[in-house]
Amino acid sequence: MSNPRFAAIVLAAGEGTRMNSARPKVLHELAGRPMIRHVIEAVRPLDPAATIVVLGPGMDAVAQAVAPAATAVQHPPRGTGDAVKSARAALAPAVAAEASIRDVLVLFGDTPLLRPETLAHLLAERRRAPEAAVVAAGMRPADPSPYGRLVLAADGDLDRIVEARDASPEERAIGLCNGGIMAIDAARLFDLVDRIGNDNAKREYYLTDIVEIARAQGLRCRVAELPADELIGINTRVELAAAEAIFQDRLRRAAMEAGATLVSPETVFFSADTRLGRDVVIEPYVFFGSGVSIANDVLIRSFTHMERATISAGAIVGPFARLRPGAVLDENVHVGNFVEVKETRLRAGVKANHLSYLGDSDIGAGSNIGAGTITCNYDGFNKWRTTIGAGAFIGSNTALVAPVSVGAGAIVAAGSTVTADVPPDALTIARAPQVDKPDRAPAIRERLRALKEQLRRKSS
Numbered sequence: 001m002s003n004p005r006f007a008a009i010v011l012a013a014g015e016g017t018r019m020n021s022a023r024p025k026v027l028h029e030l031a032g033r034p035m036i037r038h039v040i041e042a043v044r045p046l047d048p049a050a051t052i053v054v055l056g057p058g059m060d061a062v063a064q065a066v067a068p069a070a071t072a073v074q075h076p077p078r079g080t081g082d083a084v085k086s087a088r089a090a091l092a093p094a095v096a097a098e099a100s101i102r103d104v105l106v107l108f109g110d111t112p113l114l115r116p117e118t119l120a121h122l123l124a125e126r127r128r129a130p131e132a133a134v135v136a137a138g139m140r141p142a143d144p145s146p147y148g149r150l151v152l153a154a155d156g157d158l159d160r161i162v163e164a165r166d167a168s169p170e171e172r173a174i175g176l177c178n179g180g181i182m183a184i185d186a187a188r189l190f191d192l193v194d195r196i197g198n199d200n201a202k203r204e205y206y207l208t209d210i211v212e213i214a215r216a217q218g219l220r221c222r223v224a225e226l227p228a229d230e231l232i233g234i235n236t237r238v239e240l241a242a243a244e245a246i247f248q249d250r251l252r253r254a255a256m257e258a259g260a261t262l263v264s265p266e267t268v269f270f271s272a273d274t275r276l277g278r279d280v281v282i283e284p285y286v287f288f289g290s291g292v293s294i295a296n297d298v299l300i301r302s303f304t305h306m307e308r309a310t311i312s313a314g315a316i317v318g319p320f321a322r323l324r325p326g327a328v329l330d331e332n333v334h335v336g337n338f339v340e341v342k343e344t345r346l347r348a349g350v351k352a353n354h355l356s357y358l359g360d361s362d363i364g365a366g367s368n369i370g371a372g373t374i375t376c377n378y379d380g381f382n383k384w385r386t387t388i389g390a391g392a393f394i395g396s397n398t399a400l401v402a403p404v405s406v407g408a409g410a411i412v413a414a415g416s417t418v419t420a421d422v423p424p425d426a427l428t429i430a431r432a433p434q435v436d437k438p439d440r441a442p443a444i445r446e447r448l449r450a451l452k453e454q455l456r457r458k459s460s
């Protein structure tokens with residue numbers, strides 16, 4: 001028999017009204033990634049046979065964000081039990097194709113902090129002999145008030161789950177809460193959910209009711225106690241910020257454990273997909289947007305902002321650098337303060353240390369980009385490219401009016417406005433020539449003094 005597999009159902013049809021947002025709740029981001037993608041990424045290492053995401057009507061943007069996961073639409077949302085039911089048709093092909101699917105993991109799209117190893121533990125608990133039909137995630141949060149409570153039987157099995165608003169005072173005193181997610185015997189899942197009624201305070205079909213239903217059929221139900229801080233659900237922007245803080249803390253620890261030095265970790269913000277090599281040093285106050293990849297031995301100095309940038313070994317970036325999408329820094333490049341780089345490759349050893357805008361460009365190895373160099377890449381209609389050959393020297397305050405190229409080894413004089421291609425090894429001076437008028441300065445000062453005197457007399 002092949003290895004037993006599982007399928008995942010991610011519930012995300014809830015409206016998320018408390019976010020006060022035009023966007024579906026599960027698309028709000030944590031570490032630069034929609035929260036529902038974190039859920040998908042947490043299941044992925046466990047190799048689910050299928051992942052079905054349950055959405056509300058009109059949530060096409062969510063469907064796109066979770067692709068290639070299949071989606072099902074629940075309309076109207078009538079509770080978590082009803083949501084699982086609506087995944088039936090989408091799940092059927094996977095079950096038909098893979099008879100070895102033994103469990104279904106029900107997850108929530110708004111609970112993004114779960115780790116793969118925690119989900120693996122939940123699955124293992126379901127399969128542990130004697131096998132349980134349902135395993136609920138238990139947790140002991142600091143404030144249990146809003147959560148469902150897990151009522152245990154005398155033998156320690158799970159007897160039933162009662163929602164806070166349906167609970168008696170004795171039940172509300174229970175500290176063991178329902179984390180919401182569950183692992184369920186795939187062979188029994190839909191039979192169990194079909195039996196759920198809505199005789200409760202919210203007139204909803206509660207997934208949690210399957211515990212009582214299973215027990216009534218003589219099946220076992222258990223609790224797997226999981227870390228409460230991984231089961232945090234996000235309903236408001238305040239909770240979103242709290243979850244972000246937890247997630248950032250994890251990313252910082254992971255970065256340090258993998259060999260990066262964070263001088264002041266709490267001031268560095270990572271994206272979930274940030275990649276760092278060994279012996280990268282990150283000074284205080286640095287922001288990583290999504291898609292940043294950094295090789296070994298790179299120094300990122302304070303107040304640097306990066307997104308979709310690739311940085312090779314030995315580079316030094318910042319302080320106060322801005323690397324925008326498409327910035328590629330090859331080995332040993334130096335990018336200094338107030339330099340903005342976009343869709344530009346700086347080849348090995350390029351130095352651009354001060355006050356520049358380098359956009360839509362390719363800059364040859366070893367070139368020196370003087371302070372204040374600007375690639376004028378936009379004419380109001382189109383973006384144009386600038387190419388600079390290897391070993392070129394661009395003097396300070398040069399405007400390179402694209403499309404334009406500077407040949408290898410050329411020197412462009414400071415203050416030039418370059419509008420035509422510069423040949424290799426040329427010295428190019430593209431500025432108004434300097435005019436010197438000998439001894440004229442004292443005469444000008446004398447004339448100004450006389451004018452002032454005239455004005456003073458007139459007004460007195």
Ligand code: UD1
Nearest residue numbers: 011012013014077078079080083109147148178179180206
């Ligand atoms: C649920 C549990 C509760 C548990 C808590 C943990 C039930 C009945 N209750 O309550 O015991 O303590 O989670 O956070 O399961 N959803 C749908 N369709 C629906 C309703 C909900 O897809 O019709 C989705 C939501 O988008 C959300 C998830 O299911 O991702 C959970 O729904 P939510 O309304 O937050 O459940 P809680 O009331 O928090």
Ligand code: MG
Nearest residue numbers: 110233234235
């Ligand atoms: Mg909730």
